[in-house]
Amino acid sequence: MKLETKIYNYCTACYKLTNHTVKGLHTVEGNWDYQTTHHYAVVECNGCNNVSFRKEVIDHESMEYDPDSGSYFPQTDVSYFPKALEGHRNELETHYIPDNIIAVYQDTIKAFTSEAYLLTGVGFRAIIEAICIDQKIRIKDFEDLKQQIDKMYQKKLITLKEASRLHTIRFLGNDSIHAMVVPKKEDLHVVLHIIENLLNNLYVIDQQIKGGLEKMIPDFAGFRTLLNFRLNKFVVGDSISLGKLLEKSARRLGDQASEFEKELISKIETGQYTKLGLGEIKPNPDNTKPDIQYYVVLDLSYDKDASF
CATH class of the missing domain: 1.20.120.580 (bsu32300-like)
Known part of the structure; x- marks a missing residue:
């Protein structure tokens, strides 16, 4: 190994083996009774310019056979610092x-x-x-x-x-x-x-996805928050159906829509939700579906029981 030579080394920034250039090098030879060579090198990735440390130990007395070339080569052990989990891109936020x-x-x-x-x-x-x-x-x-x-x-x-x-x-x-x-x-x-x-x-x-992509409403607390947000588009005295109130946001209720509406009616009747009152019930244009409950907007003030 020499200064400015190209070697193949693992890059902790690219998460793979890449070409590196040797920028600093210190070599130590082993004792006379056991022949080894220790290379301590500072290397720079030729792709991203990330700098790391490489230690290479060549054991001249432990030979390995390469069947492709039919030759023997000294056993080489390579380690690098900072040590990283090879192949793992730690992108967890x-x-x-x-x-x-x-x-x-x-x-x-x-x-x-x-x-x-x-x-x-x-x-x-x-x-x-x-x-x-x-x-x-x-x-x-x-x-x-x-x-x-x-x-x-x-x-x-x-x-x-x-x-x-x-x-x-x-x-x-x-x-x-x-x-x-x-x-x-x-x-x-x-x-x-x-x-x-x-x-x-x-x-x-x-x-x-908060404040961005829509997600499903998991419980009545979330449904109540959605109602309060949508009510800002109306004025006191408006008579509206739940479908008109929620419009496209109704899809966020999934198969719990009817259960949420039942709980809403119950809370209106018991005085636990006062921003809406119960209005008239009108026939559904689709005769195969239940009649439509309308609601009257009563209050647009802050709802202290809503979850945010």
Whole structure:
């Protein structure tokens, strides 16, 4: 290796092997009784100009056979710094995720990067535990992780397929903790992908689309907030149907539209929602569908019970 020579090196910014130029070099030869060469180099990526450190150890007394050329070459071991998890693009927007979960996630990534695969398996399991605690799934101290994952599915926080994948991580973590089974590197990469998708689905995506893309209304509190927002387009005394009030936003209610309207009528009748009053009921132009309930706009002031 010489200064300004081109070498193939892993780039921690490009996330792959790229051509690098040697910018700084210090070489140390081994002792007379065992022939080795140590190259310590500062290298620069020819693509993105990222600078890193490379250590290359050539063992002249341990030869490896290359069947393609039919020749023997000294065994070479290469490491680079800062050390990175090869092939992993860490694009998770961690500022959206609770601190206690991110602390476990980052420690697990450090263990994976350091090739501590047993601890990595334990860490991935711990991330699921941290999520369950944050989502208030874990109510009893003696409740095991299987029950907690099942509860996440029952509460519709995850799909059935996601629950199955989390059980796979639970098995891997249990084997690491209780049986000291070291997971395979390739299996841990799959698990990391599952974990990051879960964190994105639970914490990141909803925050990213706030004030932008429309999302489904999950409960009456969200429906009430939507009503209050849409009411600003009308004046006191207007008589409107729910369809007219919501217009295209009605699609955000999904199959819960009728249940939300029933709860709205109940809250109007009991005085728990005072911005609208019950108006007349008119026949639906489509004879196959129920009659239409109309509402009268009564109040456009701030709703203290709405969720924001």
